Amino acid sequence: MIRYRTLALAGCTAVAIALASAGMAWAQELVFWHTFTQPERIKALEDQARKFEAKHPGVKVSTEVVPWQAFPEKWTTSFAAGRMPDVTAGNINFALAMYDVGAIDRVDDVVQKLGGEKAFVTKPLEMLRYKGAQVALPFYSHARVLLFRKDWLDEKGLKPPRTWDELMKDAVAMTQPPNRYGMIVPFGKQDYMGTLWLYIFTRTARGQFLDKNMNLTFNSPEVIKAAKYLVELYKKASPPGSINFQTGDLQNTFSAERANFFFETGFNISWTVSQAPHIAPFLSAVGAPIPEGGQEAAMSDHIVIMLGKPAKHRALAAEFLASLFEKDFYVKFLHLVPGGMMPTMTEVAKSKEFWAHPLIVRYRPIVEAVMRGIEIGTPIAMENGPNPYAHYIQNLGIVEQMFQDIVQTNRPVEQAVAETHEKLAKLIAEAKAEKR
Amino acid sequence: MDQCPPSEPELARGRPGPASMGASLSRLSGKSLAAGPAGQGTTLLRRVADYLDARLGFLFILPVLILVVYLLVYPVVTSLYISLTNRHLLRHGYTFVGLDNYRQVLADRELWETLANTGVWTVGSLAFQLLLGLAGALLLNRRMTLLWLWRMLIIVPWAFPPIVIAFTWRWILNDLYGVLNYFLVALHLVDVPLLFLGSRSLTMPTAIGVNTWFGFPFFLLAILAALQGIPETEYEAARIEGATAWQTFSNVIFPRIRFTLGIILVLRTMWVVNSFDFIFLLTGGGPGTTTQTLPIFAYFTGWRRYFLGRASAICVILLGILVLTSWFYFRLFQLSHVEEE
Numbered sequence: 034m035i036r037y038r039t040l041a042l043a044g045c046t047a048v049a050i051a052l053a054s055a056g057m058a059w060a061q062e063l064v065f066w067h068t069f070t071q072p073e074r075i076k077a078l079e080d081q082a083r084k085f086e087a088k089h090p091g092v093k094v095s096t097e098v099v100p101w102q103a104f105p106e107k108w109t110t111s112f113a114a115g116r117m118p119d120v121t122a123g124n125i126n127f128a129l130a131m132y133d134v135g136a137i138d139r140v141d142d143v144v145q146k147l148g149g150e151k152a153f154v155t156k157p158l159e160m161l162r163y164k165g166a167q168v169a170l171p172f173y174s175h176a177r178v179l180l181f182r183k184d185w186l187d188e189k190g191l192k193p194p195r196t197w198d199e200l201m202k203d204a205v206a207m208t209q210p211p212n213r214y215g216m217i218v219p220f221g222k223q224d225y226m227g228t229l230w231l232y233i234f235t236r237t238a239r240g241q242f243l244d245k246n247m248n249l250t251f252n253s254p255e256v257i258k259a260a261k262y263l264v265e266l267y268k269k270a271s272p273p274g275s276i277n278f279q280t281g282d283l284q285n286t287f288s289a290e291r292a293n294f295f296f297e298t299g300f301n302i303s304w305t306v307s308q309a310p311h312i313a314p315f316l317s318a319v320g321a322p323i324p325e326g327g328q329e330a331a332m333s334d335h336i337v338i339m340l341g342k343p344a345k346h347r348a349l350a351a352e353f354l355a356s357l358f359e360k361d362f363y364v365k366f367l368h369l370v371p372g373g374m375m376p377t378m379t380e381v382a383k384s385k386e387f388w389a390h391p392l393i394v395r396y397r398p399i400v401e402a403v404m405r406g407i408e409i410g411t412p413i414a415m416e417n418g419p420n421p422y423a424h425y426i427q428n429l430g431i432v433e434q435m436f437q438d439i440v441q442t443n444r445p446v447e448q449a450v451a452e453t454h455e456k457l458a459k460l461i462a463e464a465k466a467e468k469r
Numbered sequence: 470m471d472q473c474p475p476s477e478p479e480l481a482r483g484r485p486g487p488a489s490m491g492a493s494l495s496r497l498s499g500k501s502l503a504a505g506p507a508g509q510g511t512t513l514l515r516r517v518a519d520y521l522d523a524r525l526g527f528l529f530i531l532p533v534l535i536l537v538v539y540l541l542v543y544p545v546v547t548s549l550y551i552s553l554t555n556r557h558l559l560r561h562g563y564t565f566v567g568l569d570n571y572r573q574v575l576a577d578r579e580l581w582e583t584l585a586n587t588g589v590w591t592v593g594s595l596a597f598q599l600l601l602g603l604a605g606a607l608l609l610n611r612r613m614t615l616l617w618l619w620r621m622l623i624i625v626p627w628a629f630p631p632i633v634i635a636f637t638w639r640w641i642l643n644d645l646y647g648v649l650n651y652f653l654v655a656l657h658l659v660d661v662p663l664l665f666l667g668s669r670s671l672t673m674p675t676a677i678g679v680n681t682w683f684g685f686p687f688f689l690l691a692i693l694a695a696l697q698g699i700p701e702t703e704y705e706a707a708r709i710e711g712a713t714a715w716q717t718f719s720n721v722i723f724p725r726i727r728f729t730l731g732i733i734l735v736l737r738t739m740w741v742v743n744s745f746d747f748i749f750l751l752t753g754g755g756p757g758t759t760t761q762t763l764p765i766f767a768y769f770t771g772w773r774r775y776f777l778g779r780a781s782a783i784c785v786i787l788l789g790i791l792v793l794t795s796w797f798y799f800r801l802f803q804l805s806h807v808e809e810e
């Protein structure tokens with residue numbers, strides 16, 4: 034008996050696909066990636082997407098969370114496949130690399146739409162001006178400040194450190210191994226904390242990692258001076274295990290009341306209040322200590338929003354991007370991590386609404402120190418402006434390995450810095466050759 | 470080639486056997502169109518439907534076959550191909566560079582350090598997992614009380630994703646607030662906390678120890694299953710003949726679990742060598758490069774430095790090592806299989 038089973042199956046499949054396609058056929062769909070994994074921030078962005086859809090019938094905004102750790106793989110593979118999202122969050126390092134290869138579009142028109150350059154805080158916007166284009170919009174900024182608990186200083190009759198010497202003296206005075214340490218100097222290879230510490234101290238010593246022509250200047254007296262200081266600080270006042278510490282270990286060690294000074298952003302305010310409330314009343318911060326003859330400096334970073342390329346719905350994507358800066362939504366979003374996410378919009382940065390949040394009021398000196406850091410600081414190795422090669426210094430664990438070698442194999446600092454310079458120079462030369 | 474007749478169950482279900490499938494095919498030939506049953510007024514549509522119906526089963530498994538080829542064959546072939554190009558993650562287009570990537574990778578001192586680390590990590594992890602798994606299985610094979618509870622507890626490590634395990638162990642092993650160091654100091658076993666994840670001499674043994682904790686239940690459960698297939702009469706016979714514990718193990722138990730051991734050794738070797746997330750999250754490959762294994766080296770090369778061609782070359786080298794190791798195991802397995810027969 035002939036039952037036409039296969040043909041019937043094929044027919045049903047075709048009908049099902051046609052129906053499914055009809056159901057999924059939005060007039061226009063925007064894909065939006067962001068890197069925020071906390072439920073509150075995810076919900077806020079979802080709500081804003083629904084609001085945008087309500088204003089634009091027939092438009093669907095699909096949001097996708099891409100955690101920071103997964104972002105490099107995600108964007109590079111999507112770029113290789115020609116499937117960049119319409120709108121995406123990221124950081125400045127990603128933005129520069131993405132713009133260089135044509136994965137994102139310039140957003141000068143969105144800047145104008147939002148009120149022009151004066152509508153933005155100067156430094157974050159400037160840092161995203163690259164090759165004559167505004168390559169991304171700064172969504173929020175932060176800067177690392179020297180956090181500490183004041184009661185430990187009071188116990189010893191010490192004052193918050195303003196100079197390298199004072200920091201060393203304070204940190205050593207508070208150190209009582211193996212239970213308590215004055216400072217956390219992290220050298221773990223999983224992230225870039227060692228590079229970050231070195232960058233801050235190098236900058237305060239008036240040094241730099243890359244010059245104006247994007248040439249590496251790592252093997253310099255200032256970097257060597259900063260590296261020696263950090264190694265001494267590690268040996269005299271940091272937990273020995275911090276040789277393998279990464280970001281999360283800083284907060285854990287601090288809240289476990291085992292160590293004091295460490296560089297962190299204002300994100301630590303809400304974290305300490307919720308996770309270590311016993312320490313919260315004593316939480317304090319100052320800018321990076323300065324050596325003799327040095328300068329005020331900081332490491333800042335900017336979380337950015339970009340427009341993917343090639344764009345299917347460029348105008349619509351730009352409109353959605355602009356909607357993320359609507360004042361009501363923007364202030365509410367920043368308040369989800371009070372003091373952690375600092376505004377990049379001039380109006381909001383000066384607004385009563387932003388500064389009125391109870392935690393920002395309570396920790397105003399820390400928040401102001403962070404704001405100052407944003408004003409004077411730059412992302413790692415971008416002291417001379419946006420630099421796509423900064424990534425090679427920051428994210429490869431090479432500087433952290435240098436510190437581990439110095440501490441554990443007693444390699445002279447000068448030799449270790451020179452060898453690291455060679456490694457980094459080779460990588461950057463290869464990257465420059467690739468670009469050509 | 471002889472056609473096999475359809476089996477009885479197939480006939481009972483009315484499913485066409487190979488013979489009827491052959492006939493169905495022949496009906497589609499030009500000859501049968503003119504002279505066969507199809508030529509007696511059957512429409513072309515009916516013949517096509519009949520032909521396709523006879524292969525409906527194949528159509529159902531076709532998507533899975535395509536998926537298997539896509540997931541297993543395609544990545545291997547692509548990796549081999551990319552390893553011969555200068556493909557870069559941030560650049561469109563690439564050119565064929567022959568064996569350049571292999572030359573560069575093999576000339577890199579870091580590769581040889583990494584290979585040595587991979588060897589220590591794999592052999593150390595497997596040896597301890599095997600010993601502990603075997604010992605645990607022999608213990609649990611006795612009639613123990615609450616056997617179900619022990620089995621359940623042993624499988625706990627497999628219930629958590631590597632990221633949870635890695636961060637939990639980072640906390641346990643921390644020198645400042647870790648619970649292990651706390652007890653070691655409190656019990657006066659050490660004077661100062663140990664740098665489990667920060668010392669060049671301790672980090673690899675620590676990582677192997679944690680991996681043993683994670684991996685030995687797999688050995689244990691597989692060996693236990695094999696042990697429970699040994700009839701009690703064989704143990705009794707050994708006892709009657711006055712066999713010692715070692716003689717019982719080597720002559721009764723070992724031949725019965727040899728096959729299982731071979732298979733799980735192949736599987737675990739591949740998993741341990743390829744393991745990335747667990748050791749990376751635990752040590753980051755440090756201190757220095759003391760715990761950097763081949764997958765971590767490939768990750769840094771491909772995903773942080775963007776040299777996809779070079780990273781693929783490292784992966785192909787890794788594949789070669791695994792193929793050789795598997796070949797060695799399979800040789801071992803075949804020998805034991807012959808002996809068993």
